[in-house]
Amino acid sequence: MAGERVQPCGSRRSFPCPAPADGVLLAPEDVARLDRLAIEAGTPGSVLMERAGTAVLRAIQARFARRPVVVLCGPGNNGGDGWVVARLLQQAGWPVEAVSLVDPASLRGDAALAFAAWQAPWLPVEAALERRPGLWVDGLFGAGLARDVTGRAARLIEHILAQGTPVVAIDIPSGIDGTTGLVRGCALRAALTVTFVRKKPGLVLLPGRLHAGEVVVADIGIGAGELDQVAGTVRINQPSLWRHLLPRRDALSHKYRFGHAVVVGGPAAATGAARLTAVTALRIGAGVVSVACDPDALPLYAGESADLITVPMADESVLDRLLADERRNAVAIGPAAGVTDRTRARILRLFESGRRLVLDADALTAIAPCTGRLPAQGDVVLTPHEGEFHRLFPDLTGPRVERARLAAAISGAVLVLKGGDTIVAAPDGRLAILDLAAPALATAGAGDVLAGAILGLLAQHMPAFEAAAAAVRLHAEAGAALGPGMISADLPRTIAGRLALH
Numbered sequence: 272m273a274g275e276r277v278q279p280c281g282s283r284r285s286f287p288c289p290a291p292a293d294g295v296l297l298a299p300e301d302v303a304r305l306d307r308l309a310i311e312a313g314t315p316g317s318v319l320m321e322r323a324g325t326a327v328l329r330a331i332q333a334r335f336a337r338r339p340v341v342v343l344c345g346p347g348n349n350g351g352d353g354w355v356v357a358r359l360l361q362q363a364g365w366p367v368e369a370v371s372l373v374d375p376a377s378l379r380g381d382a383a384l385a386f387a388a389w390q391a392p393w394l395p396v397e398a399a400l401e402r403r404p405g406l407w408v409d410g411l412f413g414a415g416l417a418r419d420v421t422g423r424a425a426r427l428i429e430h431i432l433a434q435g436t437p438v439v440a441i442d443i444p445s446g447i448d449g450t451t452g453l454v455r456g457c458a459l460r461a462a463l464t465v466t467f468v469r470k471k472p473g474l475v476l477l478p479g480r481l482h483a484g485e486v487v488v489a490d491i492g493i494g495a496g497e498l499d500q501v502a503g504t505v506r507i508n509q510p511s512l513w514r515h516l517l518p519r520r521d522a523l524s525h526k527y528r529f530g531h532a533v534v535v536g537g538p539a540a541a542t543g544a545a546r547l548t549a550v551t552a553l554r555i556g557a558g559v560v561s562v563a564c565d566p567d568a569l570p571l572y573a574g575e576s577a578d579l580i581t582v583p584m585a586d587e588s589v590l591d592r593l594l595a596d597e598r599r600n601a602v603a604i605g606p607a608a609g610v611t612d613r614t615r616a617r618i619l620r621l622f623e624s625g626r627r628l629v630l631d632a633d634a635l636t637a638i639a640p641c642t643g644r645l646p647a648q649g650d651v652v653l654t655p656h657e658g659e660f661h662r663l664f665p666d667l668t669g670p671r672v673e674r675a676r677l678a679a680a681i682s683g684a685v686l687v688l689k690g691g692d693t694i695v696a697a698p699d700g701r702l703a704i705l706d707l708a709a710p711a712l713a714t715a716g717a718g719d720v721l722a723g724a725i726l727g728l729l730a731q732h733m734p735a736f737e738a739a740a741a742a743v744r745l746h747a748e749a750g751a752a753l754g755p756g757m758i759s760a761d762l763p764r765t766i767a768g769r770l771a772l773h
Contacts, residue, residue, distance in 0.1 A: 294508075294511055295502045296475060305498065312497060315381075316348075319492070320352055322489075322492055326490075326491065327465045330439065331408070340357075340408060342370065342407075343408065344370065344393075350382055350410050351385040351386070351410075353369070356408055357369040368404070372411060407436055409444060414449025416455055419456030420456040428457050432459065438463075440465070441464075441465060442465070442466050443464060443483070444479075447474075450672070451479075466488055468489075468490070472672060474486055480692065480706065506704070508693075508695060514741075517741065518728075526558030527598055529731045530731050531560075531598045531600060532559070532560045532600075533561045534560065534603050535590075535602065536607075539571060541609075542607065543716065543719075545564070546562075546575045547720050548720070549576075550576055550723065551763040554766060556767075557731060561582050563589065563590065565583070566584070594621075594626065601730035602628055603628070603722050604628070604631075605631035608633040610637050614633060622645065622651075623648065625648040627650045629652050630653050631721075632719070635662070641664060644682060651684040652725050653678075660678070664678045664681070667681075675688040678696065683698050685735045685736050687743060691708060695740045705743055707748065708747075709747040709748075711753055716759030717762065720763060724745060728741055745770055748769045749769050
């Protein structure tokens with residue numbers, strides 16, 4: 272169907288696009304409670320279902336030319352939405368067939384009412400396996416899917432995947448777990464997903480995000496009061512979460528108002544990582560940045576930038592003298608530091624100092640495993656990728672989002688679990704999930720740049736959770752802007768440019 276798609280966002284005012292600015296993500300249990308509250312407030316479930324179906328209809332009309340459609344209807348309310356969509360498309364003059372995964376006589380509640388209003392023949396799954404329509408509408412399973420897809424439903428999904436025909440998913444592509452984004456057995460890949468009220472975590476987390484296609488959030492008339500009662504602690508990592516806390520310069524500003532960041536550098540044979548960290552901390556706005564390093568490595572750090580202060584660290588007493596200056600308020604350790612007893616001893620000293628800390632790369636391996644609360648007296652941010660995470664928290668298994676939440680609570684630190692859907696988790700349960708793909712960041716040194724961005728914002732007195740979330744988002748925006756061919760040395764200046772836009 273090449274060439275038949277229109278602009279991503281329709282022009283109809285009753286069909287909101289893009290997503291609401293608050294970035295709230297609603298887990299399946301939140302949605303169920305929200306529905307109950309709306310019904311208790313006087314809006315019948317059948318009315319909510321009709322509004323949902325109408326939103327899907329308008330999304331289809333805005334994006335696809337008229338063509339034969341097969342609507343797939345499952346056993347629950349997601350299937351009820353499907354019956355509404357089938358009826359509305361038919362009334363709009365589209366050639367429609369409806370498929371039921373179960374005997375419609377078994378339907379209950381609002382889904383049964385929606386089927387009764389269809390008033391046309393329906394097809395069993397076996398008949399759908401012979402169909403090749405121009406569009407499939409997926410109302411098989413909603414975000415609350417709690418088991419793997421098997422049997423007839425799995426065969427139907429495989430049939431659709433093999434065709435390559437566009438799919439419009441109602442709420443979430445069938446087979447995607449609405450909480451974790453994981454594939455439950457098998458899952459459809461949608462060209463468009465129409466979800467309701469707010470996005471679900473499974474539409475932002477990988478691999479669910481890759482299955483969702485374009486995602487549009489539709490307003491179905493649930494009030495802000497009901498939403499306030501169920502909105503939890505999970506957000507999309509977008510500027511509205513942290514923009515108001517970004518440090519701003521004015522006519523009275525001076526450098527120490529924006530912090531003095533310290534990077535503990537690696538040995539002469541491995542200075543590149545810490546140099547990237549230090550330069551990024553400068554670029555994102557730290558007032559002063561020092562690199563404390565082995566004396567033989569000092570010329571390499573000094574040659575990186577005239578703006579960096581270099582401090583030769585001939586012995587460990589130098590670190591104590593550095594920390595005696597209270598203006599040195601944030602420290603990063605780990606990039607190419609080495610997994611050594613010296614690195615561990617320095618980390619423990621930094622914990623005792625009460626400084627705001629970023630532990631990255633070798634520092635994470637040096638303190639592994641972290642099975643209990645860290646002995647830090649100040650704000651600490653941990654930045655593991657998956658391998659480092661498993662070394663730090665070997666007993667934590669399961670979906671990324673749950674592991675990140677538990678690790679933050681166990682350690683008492685803000686945890687940045689890096690990946691294509693980087694998760695920032697606070698010890699108090701708050702989560703910020705990145706929804707921006709930046710494949711160019713899969714290159715050496717990108718993580719060192721991220722550590723520097725977090726360090727620079729910590730030095731400027733941003734709260735640790737928001738500093739980490741802002742750095743993650745700005746880092747991803749810079750990677751996406753630079754694109755293929757990017758090297759990590761390109762990132763610091765681009766991050767500064769992205770910061771200026773917020």
